[in-house]
Amino acid sequence: MIDRRKFFGRALAGASTTMLAGCYYLSEKPWFTGMLGKVEDLTRAAQHLFAGPQTLAREFSKADISPVFRANGTLDPGTPEYQAHAANGFRDWRVSVSGLVDHPLSLSMDRIRALPQRTQITRHDCVEGWSCIGEWSGPQLSLVLAAASPQPKARYVMFYCADPMTAENDPSHYYYESLGLSEAMHPQTILAHRLNGAALDIPHGAPVRLRAERQLGYKQPKYLQRIVLTDTLDGVGGGKGGYWEDLGYTWYGGI
Amino acid sequence: MTADIAKVSPEVPDGVRAALGLAPSGPHYFFYRHKGWVRIAHWINALCLAILLMSGLNIFNAHPALYWGDVSNFDHPSLSLTAMQDEFGAVTEGVTIIGKHQFDTTGVLGASKIDGQLSPRGFPSWATLPGPSWLAMARQWHFAFAWLLVFNAVLFFVYGLWSRHFVRDLMPTRGDIAHLPREIADHARLHFHHGEDAKRYNALQKLTYCLVIFVLGPLMVLTGLSMSPTMDSAFPILPWLFGGRQSARTIHFICAFSFFGFFLVHIAMVVLSGSWNNLRSMITGWYVIRGRRRDHD
Numbered sequence: 001m002i003d004r005r006k007f008f009g010r011a012l013a014g015a016s017t018t019m020l021a022g023c024y025y026l027s028e029k030p031w032f033t034g035m036l037g038k039v040e041d042l043t044r045a046a047q048h049l050f051a052g053p054q055t056l057a058r059e060f061s062k063a064d065i066s067p068v069f070r071a072n073g074t075l076d077p078g079t080p081e082y083q084a085h086a087a088n089g090f091r092d093w094r095v096s097v098s099g100l101v102d103h104p105l106s107l108s109m110d111r112i113r114a115l116p117q118r119t120q121i122t123r124h125d126c127v128e129g130w131s132c133i134g135e136w137s138g139p140q141l142s143l144v145l146a147a148a149s150p151q152p153k154a155r156y157v158m159f160y161c162a163d164p165m166t167a168e169n170d171p172s173h174y175y176y177e178s179l180g181l182s183e184a185m186h187p188q189t190i191l192a193h194r195l196n197g198a199a200l201d202i203p204h205g206a207p208v209r210l211r212a213e214r215q216l217g218y219k220q221p222k223y224l225q226r227i228v229l230t231d232t233l234d235g236v237g238g239g240k241g242g243y244w245e246d247l248g249y250t251w252y253g254g255i
Numbered sequence: 256m257t258a259d260i261a262k263v264s265p266e267v268p269d270g271v272r273a274a275l276g277l278a279p280s281g282p283h284y285f286f287y288r289h290k291g292w293v294r295i296a297h298w299i300n301a302l303c304l305a306i307l308l309m310s311g312l313n314i315f316n317a318h319p320a321l322y323w324g325d326v327s328n329f330d331h332p333s334l335s336l337t338a339m340q341d342e343f344g345a346v347t348e349g350v351t352i353i354g355k356h357q358f359d360t361t362g363v364l365g366a367s368k369i370d371g372q373l374s375p376r377g378f379p380s381w382a383t384l385p386g387p388s389w390l391a392m393a394r395q396w397h398f399a400f401a402w403l404l405v406f407n408a409v410l411f412f413v414y415g416l417w418s419r420h421f422v423r424d425l426m427p428t429r430g431d432i433a434h435l436p437r438e439i440a441d442h443a444r445l446h447f448h449h450g451e452d453a454k455r456y457n458a459l460q461k462l463t464y465c466l467v468i469f470v471l472g473p474l475m476v477l478t479g480l481s482m483s484p485t486m487d488s489a490f491p492i493l494p495w496l497f498g499g500r501q502s503a504r505t506i507h508f509i510c511a512f513s514f515f516g517f518f519l520v521h522i523a524m525v526v527l528s529g530s531w532n533n534l535r536s537m538i539t540g541w542y543v544i545r546g547r548r549r550d551h552d
Contacts, residue, residue, distance in 0.1 A: 027385045036395040051489035128318040130327035214485045248391035254485030
């Protein structure tokens with residue numbers, strides 16, 4: 001009886017070790033990860049089928065706002081340029097819109113604040129698993145994009161940020177992200193410059209960040225400086241459409 | 256071949272024979288117990304659940320805490336796996352906190368060894384897929400095999416209804432319910448059916464399989480979908496049903512360990528009631544029934 005138990009114990013341990021080693025081996029093989037990547041397309045297609053371009057993320061009441069909204073990722077870009085902007089109250093900060101548009105724009109913070117505003121109390125979901133509720137205000141990105149007149153072949157909206165992701169401040173390793181044009185035009189996708197009734201603070205992305213409420217946190221870049229419309233994700237960073245995507249995260253961030 | 260072994264060792268008792276996969280000494284015959292599609296669905300499920308559990312633990316390790324409600328109340332998690340560190344930053348202890356209770360789980364939960372060094376880690380690397388902390392890859396595995404599980408489940412449901420497998424083989428009958436106390440007593444004494452009764456699932460099996468297939472499985476999928484912000488925008492009822500996104504995540508975790516509990520009991524029952532006979536019947540379909548074949552079967 002003992003021997004049988006020992007035998008099954010060993011068989012189970014052996015099987016699980018073999019399986020784990022096998023899975024790790026597969027995780028490093030491009031043909032296999034490529035196959036897993038195809039699943040992302042399936043997930044995106046299925047979610048688009050159910051959600052469509054317009055379904056709204058739930059909006060909460062003021063009573064639901066989290067007492068502490070966790071700040072994650074970069075907490076302070078810390079570059080001399082950014083520090084100068086912060087010291088100056090971000091008066092000279094500009095958000096440009098360029099690429100495949102007929103009317104490139106360069107918006108000051110005053111202009112961003114002067115546009116019609118949307119305020120939404122929404123739940124932020126981090127890819128790590130936690131959630132916080134906060135009240136965000138800012139103009140809808142769709143308004144800004146409409147003002148820039150996207151060209152028909154524009155498919156992606158790239159977002160370039162002021163936070164370096166390597167210690168060397170290498171300009172090619174600043175945070176960047178991208179959304180498909182339809183998610184960028186979603187009514188709850190805003191250029192948020194206020195959180196919980198106050199100007200956005202540095203840990204949460206001052207002076208302005210993206211909110212895309214049907215997406216995970218890494219799809220909502222902070223310290224936003226440049227918006228570029230393109231027809232492809234190729235040729236930027238690692239070509240996967242974002243800083244975390246280049247490190248293996250899926251481009252589709254709705255799940 | 257099994258019959259030959261039975262001849263040379265007639266003194267081996269039937270209980271041991273069943274456990275070793277030998278045919279019983281007395282009269283017996285082979286009975287086709289599991290259809291091909293049930294067997295295929297079973298093994299796809301087994302693969303998916305193993306990968307989903309282990310990749311799920313890796314995902315959980317990215318934020319090894321659970322909460323109740325819509326959001327994370329970071330100061331008061333329902334459950335958390337954390338590491339204690341000394342003043343020099345060295346990890347001294349792994350702690351599991353459930354509500355107000357703390358447990359020292361050094362080496363397994365909260366802190367376990369990575370390259371010989373005690374490090375902060377929710378679940379240990381031998382339990383997660385991939386072994387190292389690798390959220391992006393774990394998510395890819397998890398979603399790929401979640402799709403496979405759901406495809407498999409949909410086919411299983413359609414075929415199970417159409418072929419009457421659910422009604423004929425899984426739904427407990429009145430007789431089953433009446434036999435339930437005796438069935439529980441028999442299981443507790445590790446007394447299992449080996450004769451004609453082994454052709455059908457017993458009451459406990461039916462109830463357990465129904466619970467897993469019709470309650471636990473759907474609950475797992477729905478709580479999983481509730482964690483997707485896009486799915487929540489399409490179906491706001493999803494997180495609401497479970498009391499919020501963080502509650503859904505907690506229920507997802509509880510379901511995962513319920514599945515694991517089911518797996519342990521299932522394996523124990525398979526082994527105790529005749530490992531190879533059971534295993535053979537789930538691989539080839541054929542199960543040894545003790546006694547003489549009755550004509551009306």
